[in-house]
Structures are given as C-alpha cells and as structure tokens.
Amino acid sequence: MGKNKDVFISKQIDEKIVNFKNGVDFVITFFSELSLKNIIWTELFNQCYQIGLRSLPLITLTGFVTGLVFTQQSRPSLQEFGATSWLPSLVAIAMVRALAPLVTSIIAAGRVGSNIGAELGSMKVTEQIAAMEVSSVNPFNFLVVNRVLAATITIPILSFYTAAVGLTGSFINIYLNEQTNFNAYIINAFDSINFLDLGSALVKAILFGFTIGMVGCYSGYNAEKGTLGVGKAANAGVVKSIFIIFLIEIFVVQVTNSLR
Amino acid sequence: MKENVLRIRNLYKSFGDLDVLKGVDLDLNQSENLVVLGKSGTGKSVLIKIISGLITADSGEVNVLGFDMNTITKEDLIFLRLKVGFCFQNSALYDSMTIGENIEFPLKYALKTISRQEIEKRTDRVLEAVGLRQTKNQMPAELSGGQRKRIGIARTIVMNPELILYDEPTAGLDPITCVEINNLILEVKEEYQASSIIITHDLTCAKQTGDRVALLLEGSFQKEGTFSEVFNSHAENKVKQFYDYNFMEQETIKI
Numbered sequence: 476m477g478k479n480k481d482v483f484i485s486k487q488i489d490e491k492i493v494n495f496k497n498g499v500d501f502v503i504t505f506f507s508e509l510s511l512k513n514i515i516w517t518e519l520f521n522q523c524y525q526i527g528l529r530s531l532p533l534i535t536l537t538g539f540v541t542g543l544v545f546t547q548q549s550r551p552s553l554q555e556f557g558a559t560s561w562l563p564s565l566v567a568i569a570m571v572r573a574l575a576p577l578v579t580s581i582i583a584a585g586r587v588g589s590n591i592g593a594e595l596g597s598m599k600v601t602e603q604i605a606a607m608e609v610s611s612v613n614p615f616n617f618l619v620v621n622r623v624l625a626a627t628i629t630i631p632i633l634s635f636y637t638a639a640v641g642l643t644g645s646f647i648n649i650y651l652n653e654q655t656n657f658n659a660y661i662i663n664a665f666d667s668i669n670f671l672d673l674g675s676a677l678v679k680a681i682l683f684g685f686t687i688g689m690v691g692c693y694s695g696y697n698a699e700k701g702t703l704g705v706g707k708a709a710n711a712g713v714v715k716s717i718f719i720i721f722l723i724e725i726f727v728v729q730v731t732n733s734l735r
Numbered sequence: 736m737k738e739n740v741l742r743i744r745n746l747y748k749s750f751g752d753l754d755v756l757k758g759v760d761l762d763l764n765q766s767e768n769l770v771v772l773g774k775s776g777t778g779k780s781v782l783i784k785i786i787s788g789l790i791t792a793d794s795g796e797v798n799v800l801g802f803d804m805n806t807i808t809k810e811d812l813i814f815l816r817l818k819v820g821f822c823f824q825n826s827a828l829y830d831s832m833t834i835g836e837n838i839e840f841p842l843k844y845a846l847k848t849i850s851r852q853e854i855e856k857r858t859d860r861v862l863e864a865v866g867l868r869q870t871k872n873q874m875p876a877e878l879s880g881g882q883r884k885r886i887g888i889a890r891t892i893v894m895n896p897e898l899i900l901y902d903e904p905t906a907g908l909d910p911i912t913c914v915e916i917n918n919l920i921l922e923v924k925e926e927y928q929a930s931s932i933i934i935t936h937d938l939t940c941a942k943q944t945g946d947r948v949a950l951l952l953e954g955s956f957q958k959e960g961t962f963s964e965v966f967n968s969h970a971e972n973k974v975k976q977f978y979d980y981n982f983m984e985q986e987t988i989k990i
C-alpha cells in the first residue's frame with residue numbers, strides 16, 4: 476500500500492515537472508513566433524477590447540471601493556498622531572505601489588484568464604485548433620500571440636485606471652471628512668510617488684498581463700478531451716495565474732526595494 | 736494518365752500500449768473517391784490525421800502529393816495543407832465566427848495575397864454550392880448538424896484542394912440528409928476534380944460515393960475493391976460480419 480502511494484506521488488511529481496517544462500516550451504514558442512508580421516491587428520484590437528470590456532465594470536467597482544474603504548480604515552491610526560493630512564499620500568502609495576496592479580490582475584485573472592482558458596479549451600476539444608492547423612493557418616499565432624499581447628497591453632492600462640478610480644474613491648472620502656479640496660489632494664497624493672513607484676507598477680502590470688494571457692492560453696491549448704477538459708482549463712487559467720502573479724509581486728517588490 | 740496522389744506503405748501507429756494501425760498500405764489515384772470503412776475505434780480518424788500531418792506516424796512511408804510526411808519541413812507542410820482539405824467528424828466550425836467568416840477564414844489568413852473581392856466571390860460560390868447561402872450571417876450554433884457538415888465541406892472546398900479527406904461526413908444524420916451529403920460529395924468530385932478519402936461506417940454512403948472501397952479491420956486493410964467486390968458472397972467472415980451487422984440494423988428498424 477505504502478509503495479503504491481509512493482509510486483502515485485512520484486508520478487504526480489513527474490507530471491508537474493513535465494507540465495512545467497511544457498509551460499516553459501510554450502513561453503519559448505511565444506517569443507519565437509512573436510514578430511510584427513505575425514500580429515493580426517484586427518484580432519489584437521478585438522482581444523484588447525474584449526479584455527478591457529470584460530473586466531471594466533468589476534474593476535471600476537473594486538478600485539473605487541478599495542480606495543474608499545482603505546482611506547476610511549487608515550484614518551483612525553493617522554488620527555492618533557494628528558497626521559490625517561498624510562492620508563492622500565498614504566493612499567496613493569498603497570494604490571500605485573501595490574493595490575492597483577494586484578487588484579486589477581486578480582480580477583482580470585478571474586474574468587479574462589478563465590475566459591481564455593475556456594475559449595481555447597473548447598476550441599481544442601472540438602478540433603477547431605486542428606482545423607486551423609490543417610488550413611495552413613498557424614493557430615498559435617492567431618490565437619495565442621494575439622491574446623497574450625492583448626493581455627500584456629491591456630492590464631497595465633487597466634491598472635492605471637484602477638489607481639485613478641481608487642484615488643477618486645479615496646478623495647471622496649477625504650473630501651467628506653476633512654474637506655480637503657481636489658487640488659490639495661492631488662498635490663499631496665502625487666508628491667509621495669516617484670518614478671520608481673510608477674516604473675515598478677508598470678513592470679508589474681506588464682508581467683501580470685503577460686502571465687494572465689500566457690497561463691490562460693496554455694491551459695486552453697493543452698486542454699484534455701471532453702467537456703471536463705474545458706472546465707479544468709478555465710479553472711487552471713485562474714488558479715495558476717493568480718499563484719504566479721503573487722510570486723512576481725514578491726519578486727518585484729524585493730527588486731524595487733533594493734533599488735530605493 | 737493516372738498518378739498517385741497518396742501512397743502509404745507499412746504504416747504503424749500506436750498510443751501507449753494501444754496499437755491502432757498495424758501495417759497499413761494504401762494508394763489513391765487522381766480524381767478517385769476512396770471510401771475507408773471500419774468499425775468505430777479502428778483508427779480511421781487517426782489514419783487521415785496522419786495524412787494531413789496532425790499526427791505523426793511511428794513508422795512506415797506516407798507520401799502525400801509527392802511530399803514525404805516523415806521528413807516534410809514546416810514550410811512544405813504549410814504549402815501542402817493548402818492543397819489538402821480536411822472535413823472534420825464534428826465539423827469543427829469556429830464557434831465565435833459567422834458562417835461567412837468561417838469560410839473566409841482560410842482564404843483570408845492562409846492565402847495572404849488574395850483580394851477582398853475574390854474572397855467574397857469564392858465564399859458566395861461555395862455557399863451556393865452547398866445550398867446554404869442564406870446562412871452566411873448566422874452563427875454555427877444556429878445551424879443543424881447536417882447544415883454544419885455542409886458548411887464544413889464548403890470551408891474545405893473554398894481552397895480548391897487537390898485531395899479532400901472526409902471524416903464521417905454522414906455520421907449522425909438522418910437518411911435523407913445523408914443522401915444530400917453523398918450527392919454533394921459527388922458534385923464536389925465532378926466540379927473540382929479532387930481526389931478524396933471518405934471515412935465512414937455507413938454502407939449506403941460507401942456504395943454511393945466510392946469508386947473504390949477499402950475495409951480497415953484490426954489495424955490494417957483487410958479487403959479492397961469496388962463495393963460489390965468487397966462485399967460479394969464469397970467475402971470472408973470478418974468482412975461479411977461487418978456488412979451483415981450494418982444492414983441487419985437497418986432491416987430491424989424497417990420492421
């Protein structure tokens with residue numbers, strides 16, 4: 476019995492290693508297929524639109540609430556030191572450095588990653604991907620390259636949008652409580668943000684977008700046969716990308732802090 | 736003059752422990768309709784997937800329109816596939832595109848130099864040929880199984896292929912629609928002078944569309960010839976069984 480279990484576990488580990496290797500190969504294929512002539516502009520634009528459109532309502536809501544609630548909850552601590560005037564900069568730092576890219580990406584992973592996983596997964600199991608292949612159209616180019624690029628472009632834009640919405644939520648809260656006017660709020664907020672913050676936020680958002688696109692495509696492209704495979708692919712698109720997003724977050728924070 | 740479109744010798748393919756194809760030999764002549772018959776799971780789909788390069792063979796010679804599939808380069812494969820049409824068992828229409836876009840797809844993205852006008856013209860012509868012009872702006876989900884099969888065929892012939900691989904074109908369709916599809920296959924042969932492999936386990940389809948019939952049983956071709964040659968009264972047991980089962984089923988239903 477114990478032996479069987481060992482075999483089972485070692486099989487699972489083998490599978491993980493093979494999966495990881497396949498994933499790396501997938502990323503390598505992406506970069507080898509990536510060239511200007513392989514981009515189908517209408518498809519890229521369409522995908523950007525889809526990704527943006529799909530995530531926008533939820534991101535707007537979450538960003539706004541995050542900014543508002545974060546401000547509300549931070550106030551008592553700052554009040555103790557009579558430092559409520561620091562609220563705008565505190566919120567701005569938190570929003571730009573961490574919350575906006577992270578919140579955006581986690582929501583996008585849920586909305587977009589699962590969608591790409593399911594879409595490509597069902598194309599895989601119904602042989603639509605094979606159909607592209609036999610008609611001399613490179614399905615990797617058409618489906619993967621454009622989707623990954625679209626996610627890589629759209630998530631950073633959405634992240635900055637989330638930051639803007641979050642700061643708006645925060646401003647409304649501060650305006651209602653401290654009657655700070657908009658100009659003062661903006662000056663105070665942006666004073667505390669430097670280039671490194673913006674740069675690292677941008678890098679993070681780009682990496683997050685790339686991850687969401689890549690993981691979603693990989694899960695879908697390698698979906699197992701049957702409807703069960705589609706569900707699994709959608710699920711993997713979300714879970715794996717959120718996991719990788721956290722790893723990237725930790726890594727980039729370390730690098731950024733060492734540069735400060 | 737008759738020349739070989741396809742030449743397969745001693746083809747083997749297995750998946751893990753499962754030996755699917757065990758020494759397949761096959762020739763296809765110019766402008767010939769060859770029907771491949773066989774039970775479910777004997778590897779008929781695998782065979783044509785090997786011919787189109789979707790699956791690679793374990794061993795054996797596979798020569799398609801002069802290209803050796805074992806050593807073919809990526810560029811040659813792209814070129815070859817422009818001349819080989821593949822009609823999938825489940826039609827494999829692109830769900831997210833309209834019928835018109837489905838048919839335009841290979842023209843637009845595989846033949847990059849073609850003009851918009853030409854795309855329109857060829858799309859309309861094949862839609863006309865399969866009798867489904869009115870569905871151009873519909874989505875695949877709105878079509879019936881038989882209509883989807885016909886669109887699948889339209890999407891294939893729009894490329895003017897020299898070799899067409901039909902994977903069970905009549906499976907799961909009612910008898911009347913089956914006859915329509917069979918006629919369509921014959922019309923395509925007339926009009927495009929293409930050579931075809933038609934995979935089926937439907938004997939009516941085999942009889943109607945095949946110039947020649949080959950029976951795939953237990954991993955290799957057991958019998959080959961015209962329909963009546965294969966299923967004559969002296970046929971071996973296994974062949975007879977296949978025939979009897981097929982028609983017995985139909986007889987039972989008639990009663």
Ligand SMILES: Nc1ncnc2c1ncn2[C@@H]1O[C@H](COP(=O)(O)OP(=O)(O)OP(=O)(O)O)[C@@H](O)[C@H]1O
Nearest residue numbers: 750755773774775776777778779780781782824936
């Ligand atoms: N990619 C694959 N991986 C593993 N096994 C496969 C694969 N493709 C096919 N097989 C196996 O090969 C065998 C033959 O499959 P194939 O699809 O060619 O059958 P078929 O003759 O087309 O049957 P049907 O008439 O039901 O379509 C089956 O047992 C199938 O499970």
Ligand SMILES: [Mg+2]
Nearest residue numbers: 779780824902
């Ligand atoms: Mg089959």
